Amino acid sequence: MNDFEKLARLACPLPHNDDGVVQMAHGGGGRKMAQLIEQMFLPAFQSDTLAQLGDGAVVSIGSERLAFTTDTFVVQPPFFPGGDIGSLAVHGTVNDLAMCGAEPVALSLGLVLEEGFAMADLQHIVASIAAACSEIGVSVVTGDTKVVDRGKGDGIYINTSGIGRLRSGIHVGPQRAAVGDAILVSGPVGDHGIAVMAARNGIALQTELKSDSAAVLPLVRAMLDRVPTVKTMRDPTRGGLATALCEIAVSSQVGIRIDESAVPVRPEVRGACELLGFDPLYVACEGRFLAIVPAEQADAALAAVQALPAGAGARRIGEVTEKESGRVVLRTRIGSHRRLERLSGEQLPRIC
């Protein structure tokens, strides 16, 4: 046996492909969750609408086009700087409707409460839900409450579903991005993920940072009023900006190129990411969106968003290229390039 053969014998084990049980990464918003959706859910439900994998579905009733979406919230801890599970549950669902180009009409609210959860905390969360609804101008019109035994839940889980009416003349979808389009982001990325992480036990991270949890609807309205030809919108929640771009690149079968120096990231988010070994491009936002717009309208769309205080941090970060279909490439500050892949594994579990 020569040296090379000897070395080749020192090797790693066979993979254990049959997971057999659900793991945290199946809900992490990354590759493993995508596999679960593609391999289990899509074949089971055989729905062309579902298969589009947008933030919400667009369904037609007569001549009316409606957006319909649902989201479940398991964030830990339920109260964090800049928000709580209640306001987050409203923002998340309303943002998903906004990403379809819809105006919200009605929300449902499903609560799973654990026996022993403090009534004062519940009261606080309900008030937060009401305040978020009132700010957006949407109502909770139906709901459901379940309680599980102490130790069988984790305080509180919330599901919200939402129905919205599509704005006329607006046609957005994850498959509509085309070569030459510009890519915009509505503000600095990663605030939510790092704020929740810092609020957790076990992380000695002191920061003034607040979650970006907010309804993006006013920004989206301002942009669509000015530029109705917006092609694609997406809110970069779990998996962050990079994963959202990868999903768009695959859905639209295009290549995407972004500039590292153009992506807005707050210094405190960058600092926390350096400490914790995260990449801000993969950290969740809950009050930002990506928009893909025809290049000639990019300045107008950006100006419309930036004109509002919540959109002051919006930036143009890149473009859709025809090269390398389905790939997202980052141009680094030092002029080199690297590919951005979807989030792999779970970066920050239970962030929303």
Add this chain to the structure above:
Amino acid sequence: MRYVDEYRDPEAIRALLARIEATITRPWTLMEVCGGQTHSILKFGLDEILPSRLRLIHGPGCPVCVTPLEQIDRALAIASTPGVIFCSFGDMLRVPGSQGDLLLAKARGADVRIVYSPLDAVAIARQEPSRRVVFFAVGFETTAPANAMAAHVAARDGLDNFSMLVAHVLVPPALEALLSAAGCEIQGLLAPGHVCVVTGYRDYEPIAARYRIPIVVTGFEPLDLLRGVHAAVVQLERGEARVENQYERVAGIDGNSAARRVVAEVFSVCDRKWRGLGEIPRSGYGLSPAYAGFDAERVFGLADLRVAEPTDCKSGLVLQGRLRPTQCPQFGKRCTPEHPLGATMVSSEGACAAYFHYGRTADFVAAEAGA
């Protein structure tokens, strides 16, 4: 951001690249020892902008990657024992053992917890006196002081429900194993800066002399790495072979004496089996006789567990820099971060993970270099 941005400054990087270009007259092959350095090189695309005559090969400096299968299997056996709280750094959780990984054990009911500091595991032991708490002490010389401190604190506080599964390894013996192997192509080494912060770098001087190669203590930011490359290339071009420090801002010749003291108190040097390199004499740390009561292998009666390393994945070659990750026929096909064949694909310091995560396929680099 201070202390980071100045080491990523595009102007300074371009200037240093020009100096490297002006210095290099022949092809040279350097190995960056540490997996953290490998990840920086790929994350910042330094392989794309360095002169093509300079070849960087990736070293074994990923502690998760070199931890042998039997130690993972011991971890799984301990974690699956009723009543145990098994604490580990997050990296270790996705490394495949013979029967699944720690994440799967967790999904099946084991109490596996990610900690960010070994002292957090000690705190858990203090809070849960009725549970046995085990910390998976993995790492090179860099993490040894903090892990030693965990045992020190547990002993001081008389915590008899705390123990450690130790898989500590040492850099210099591994470098000697690589440099003395037949067909070794390494002409210069970028030594691991953070290891040297703890140990200093006197131990590297006999290696530089014996194998006649330059060894440059190097940091992790782009400018640090380029400084390391430049210093190594200058030495090679001049025919020199000495230890040089390009990471003066944190690494000194004698290291950190307080850290070395607690390591010497808690650990003693022992033989270790490395995944990819095999058994290397005096290449790791085990708990010293005074701390033997904290040895989880003894507490759980697993010291005799032996598992042969199977033959399907080529990470042994990757860890020695003899195979580039993308040259492995399984890379990105049967072997992905979701279904890794080996630890090099899942560790945040693993070379295969870096190539996969940063999409560094051969055709990509060629396309971007030409674009």
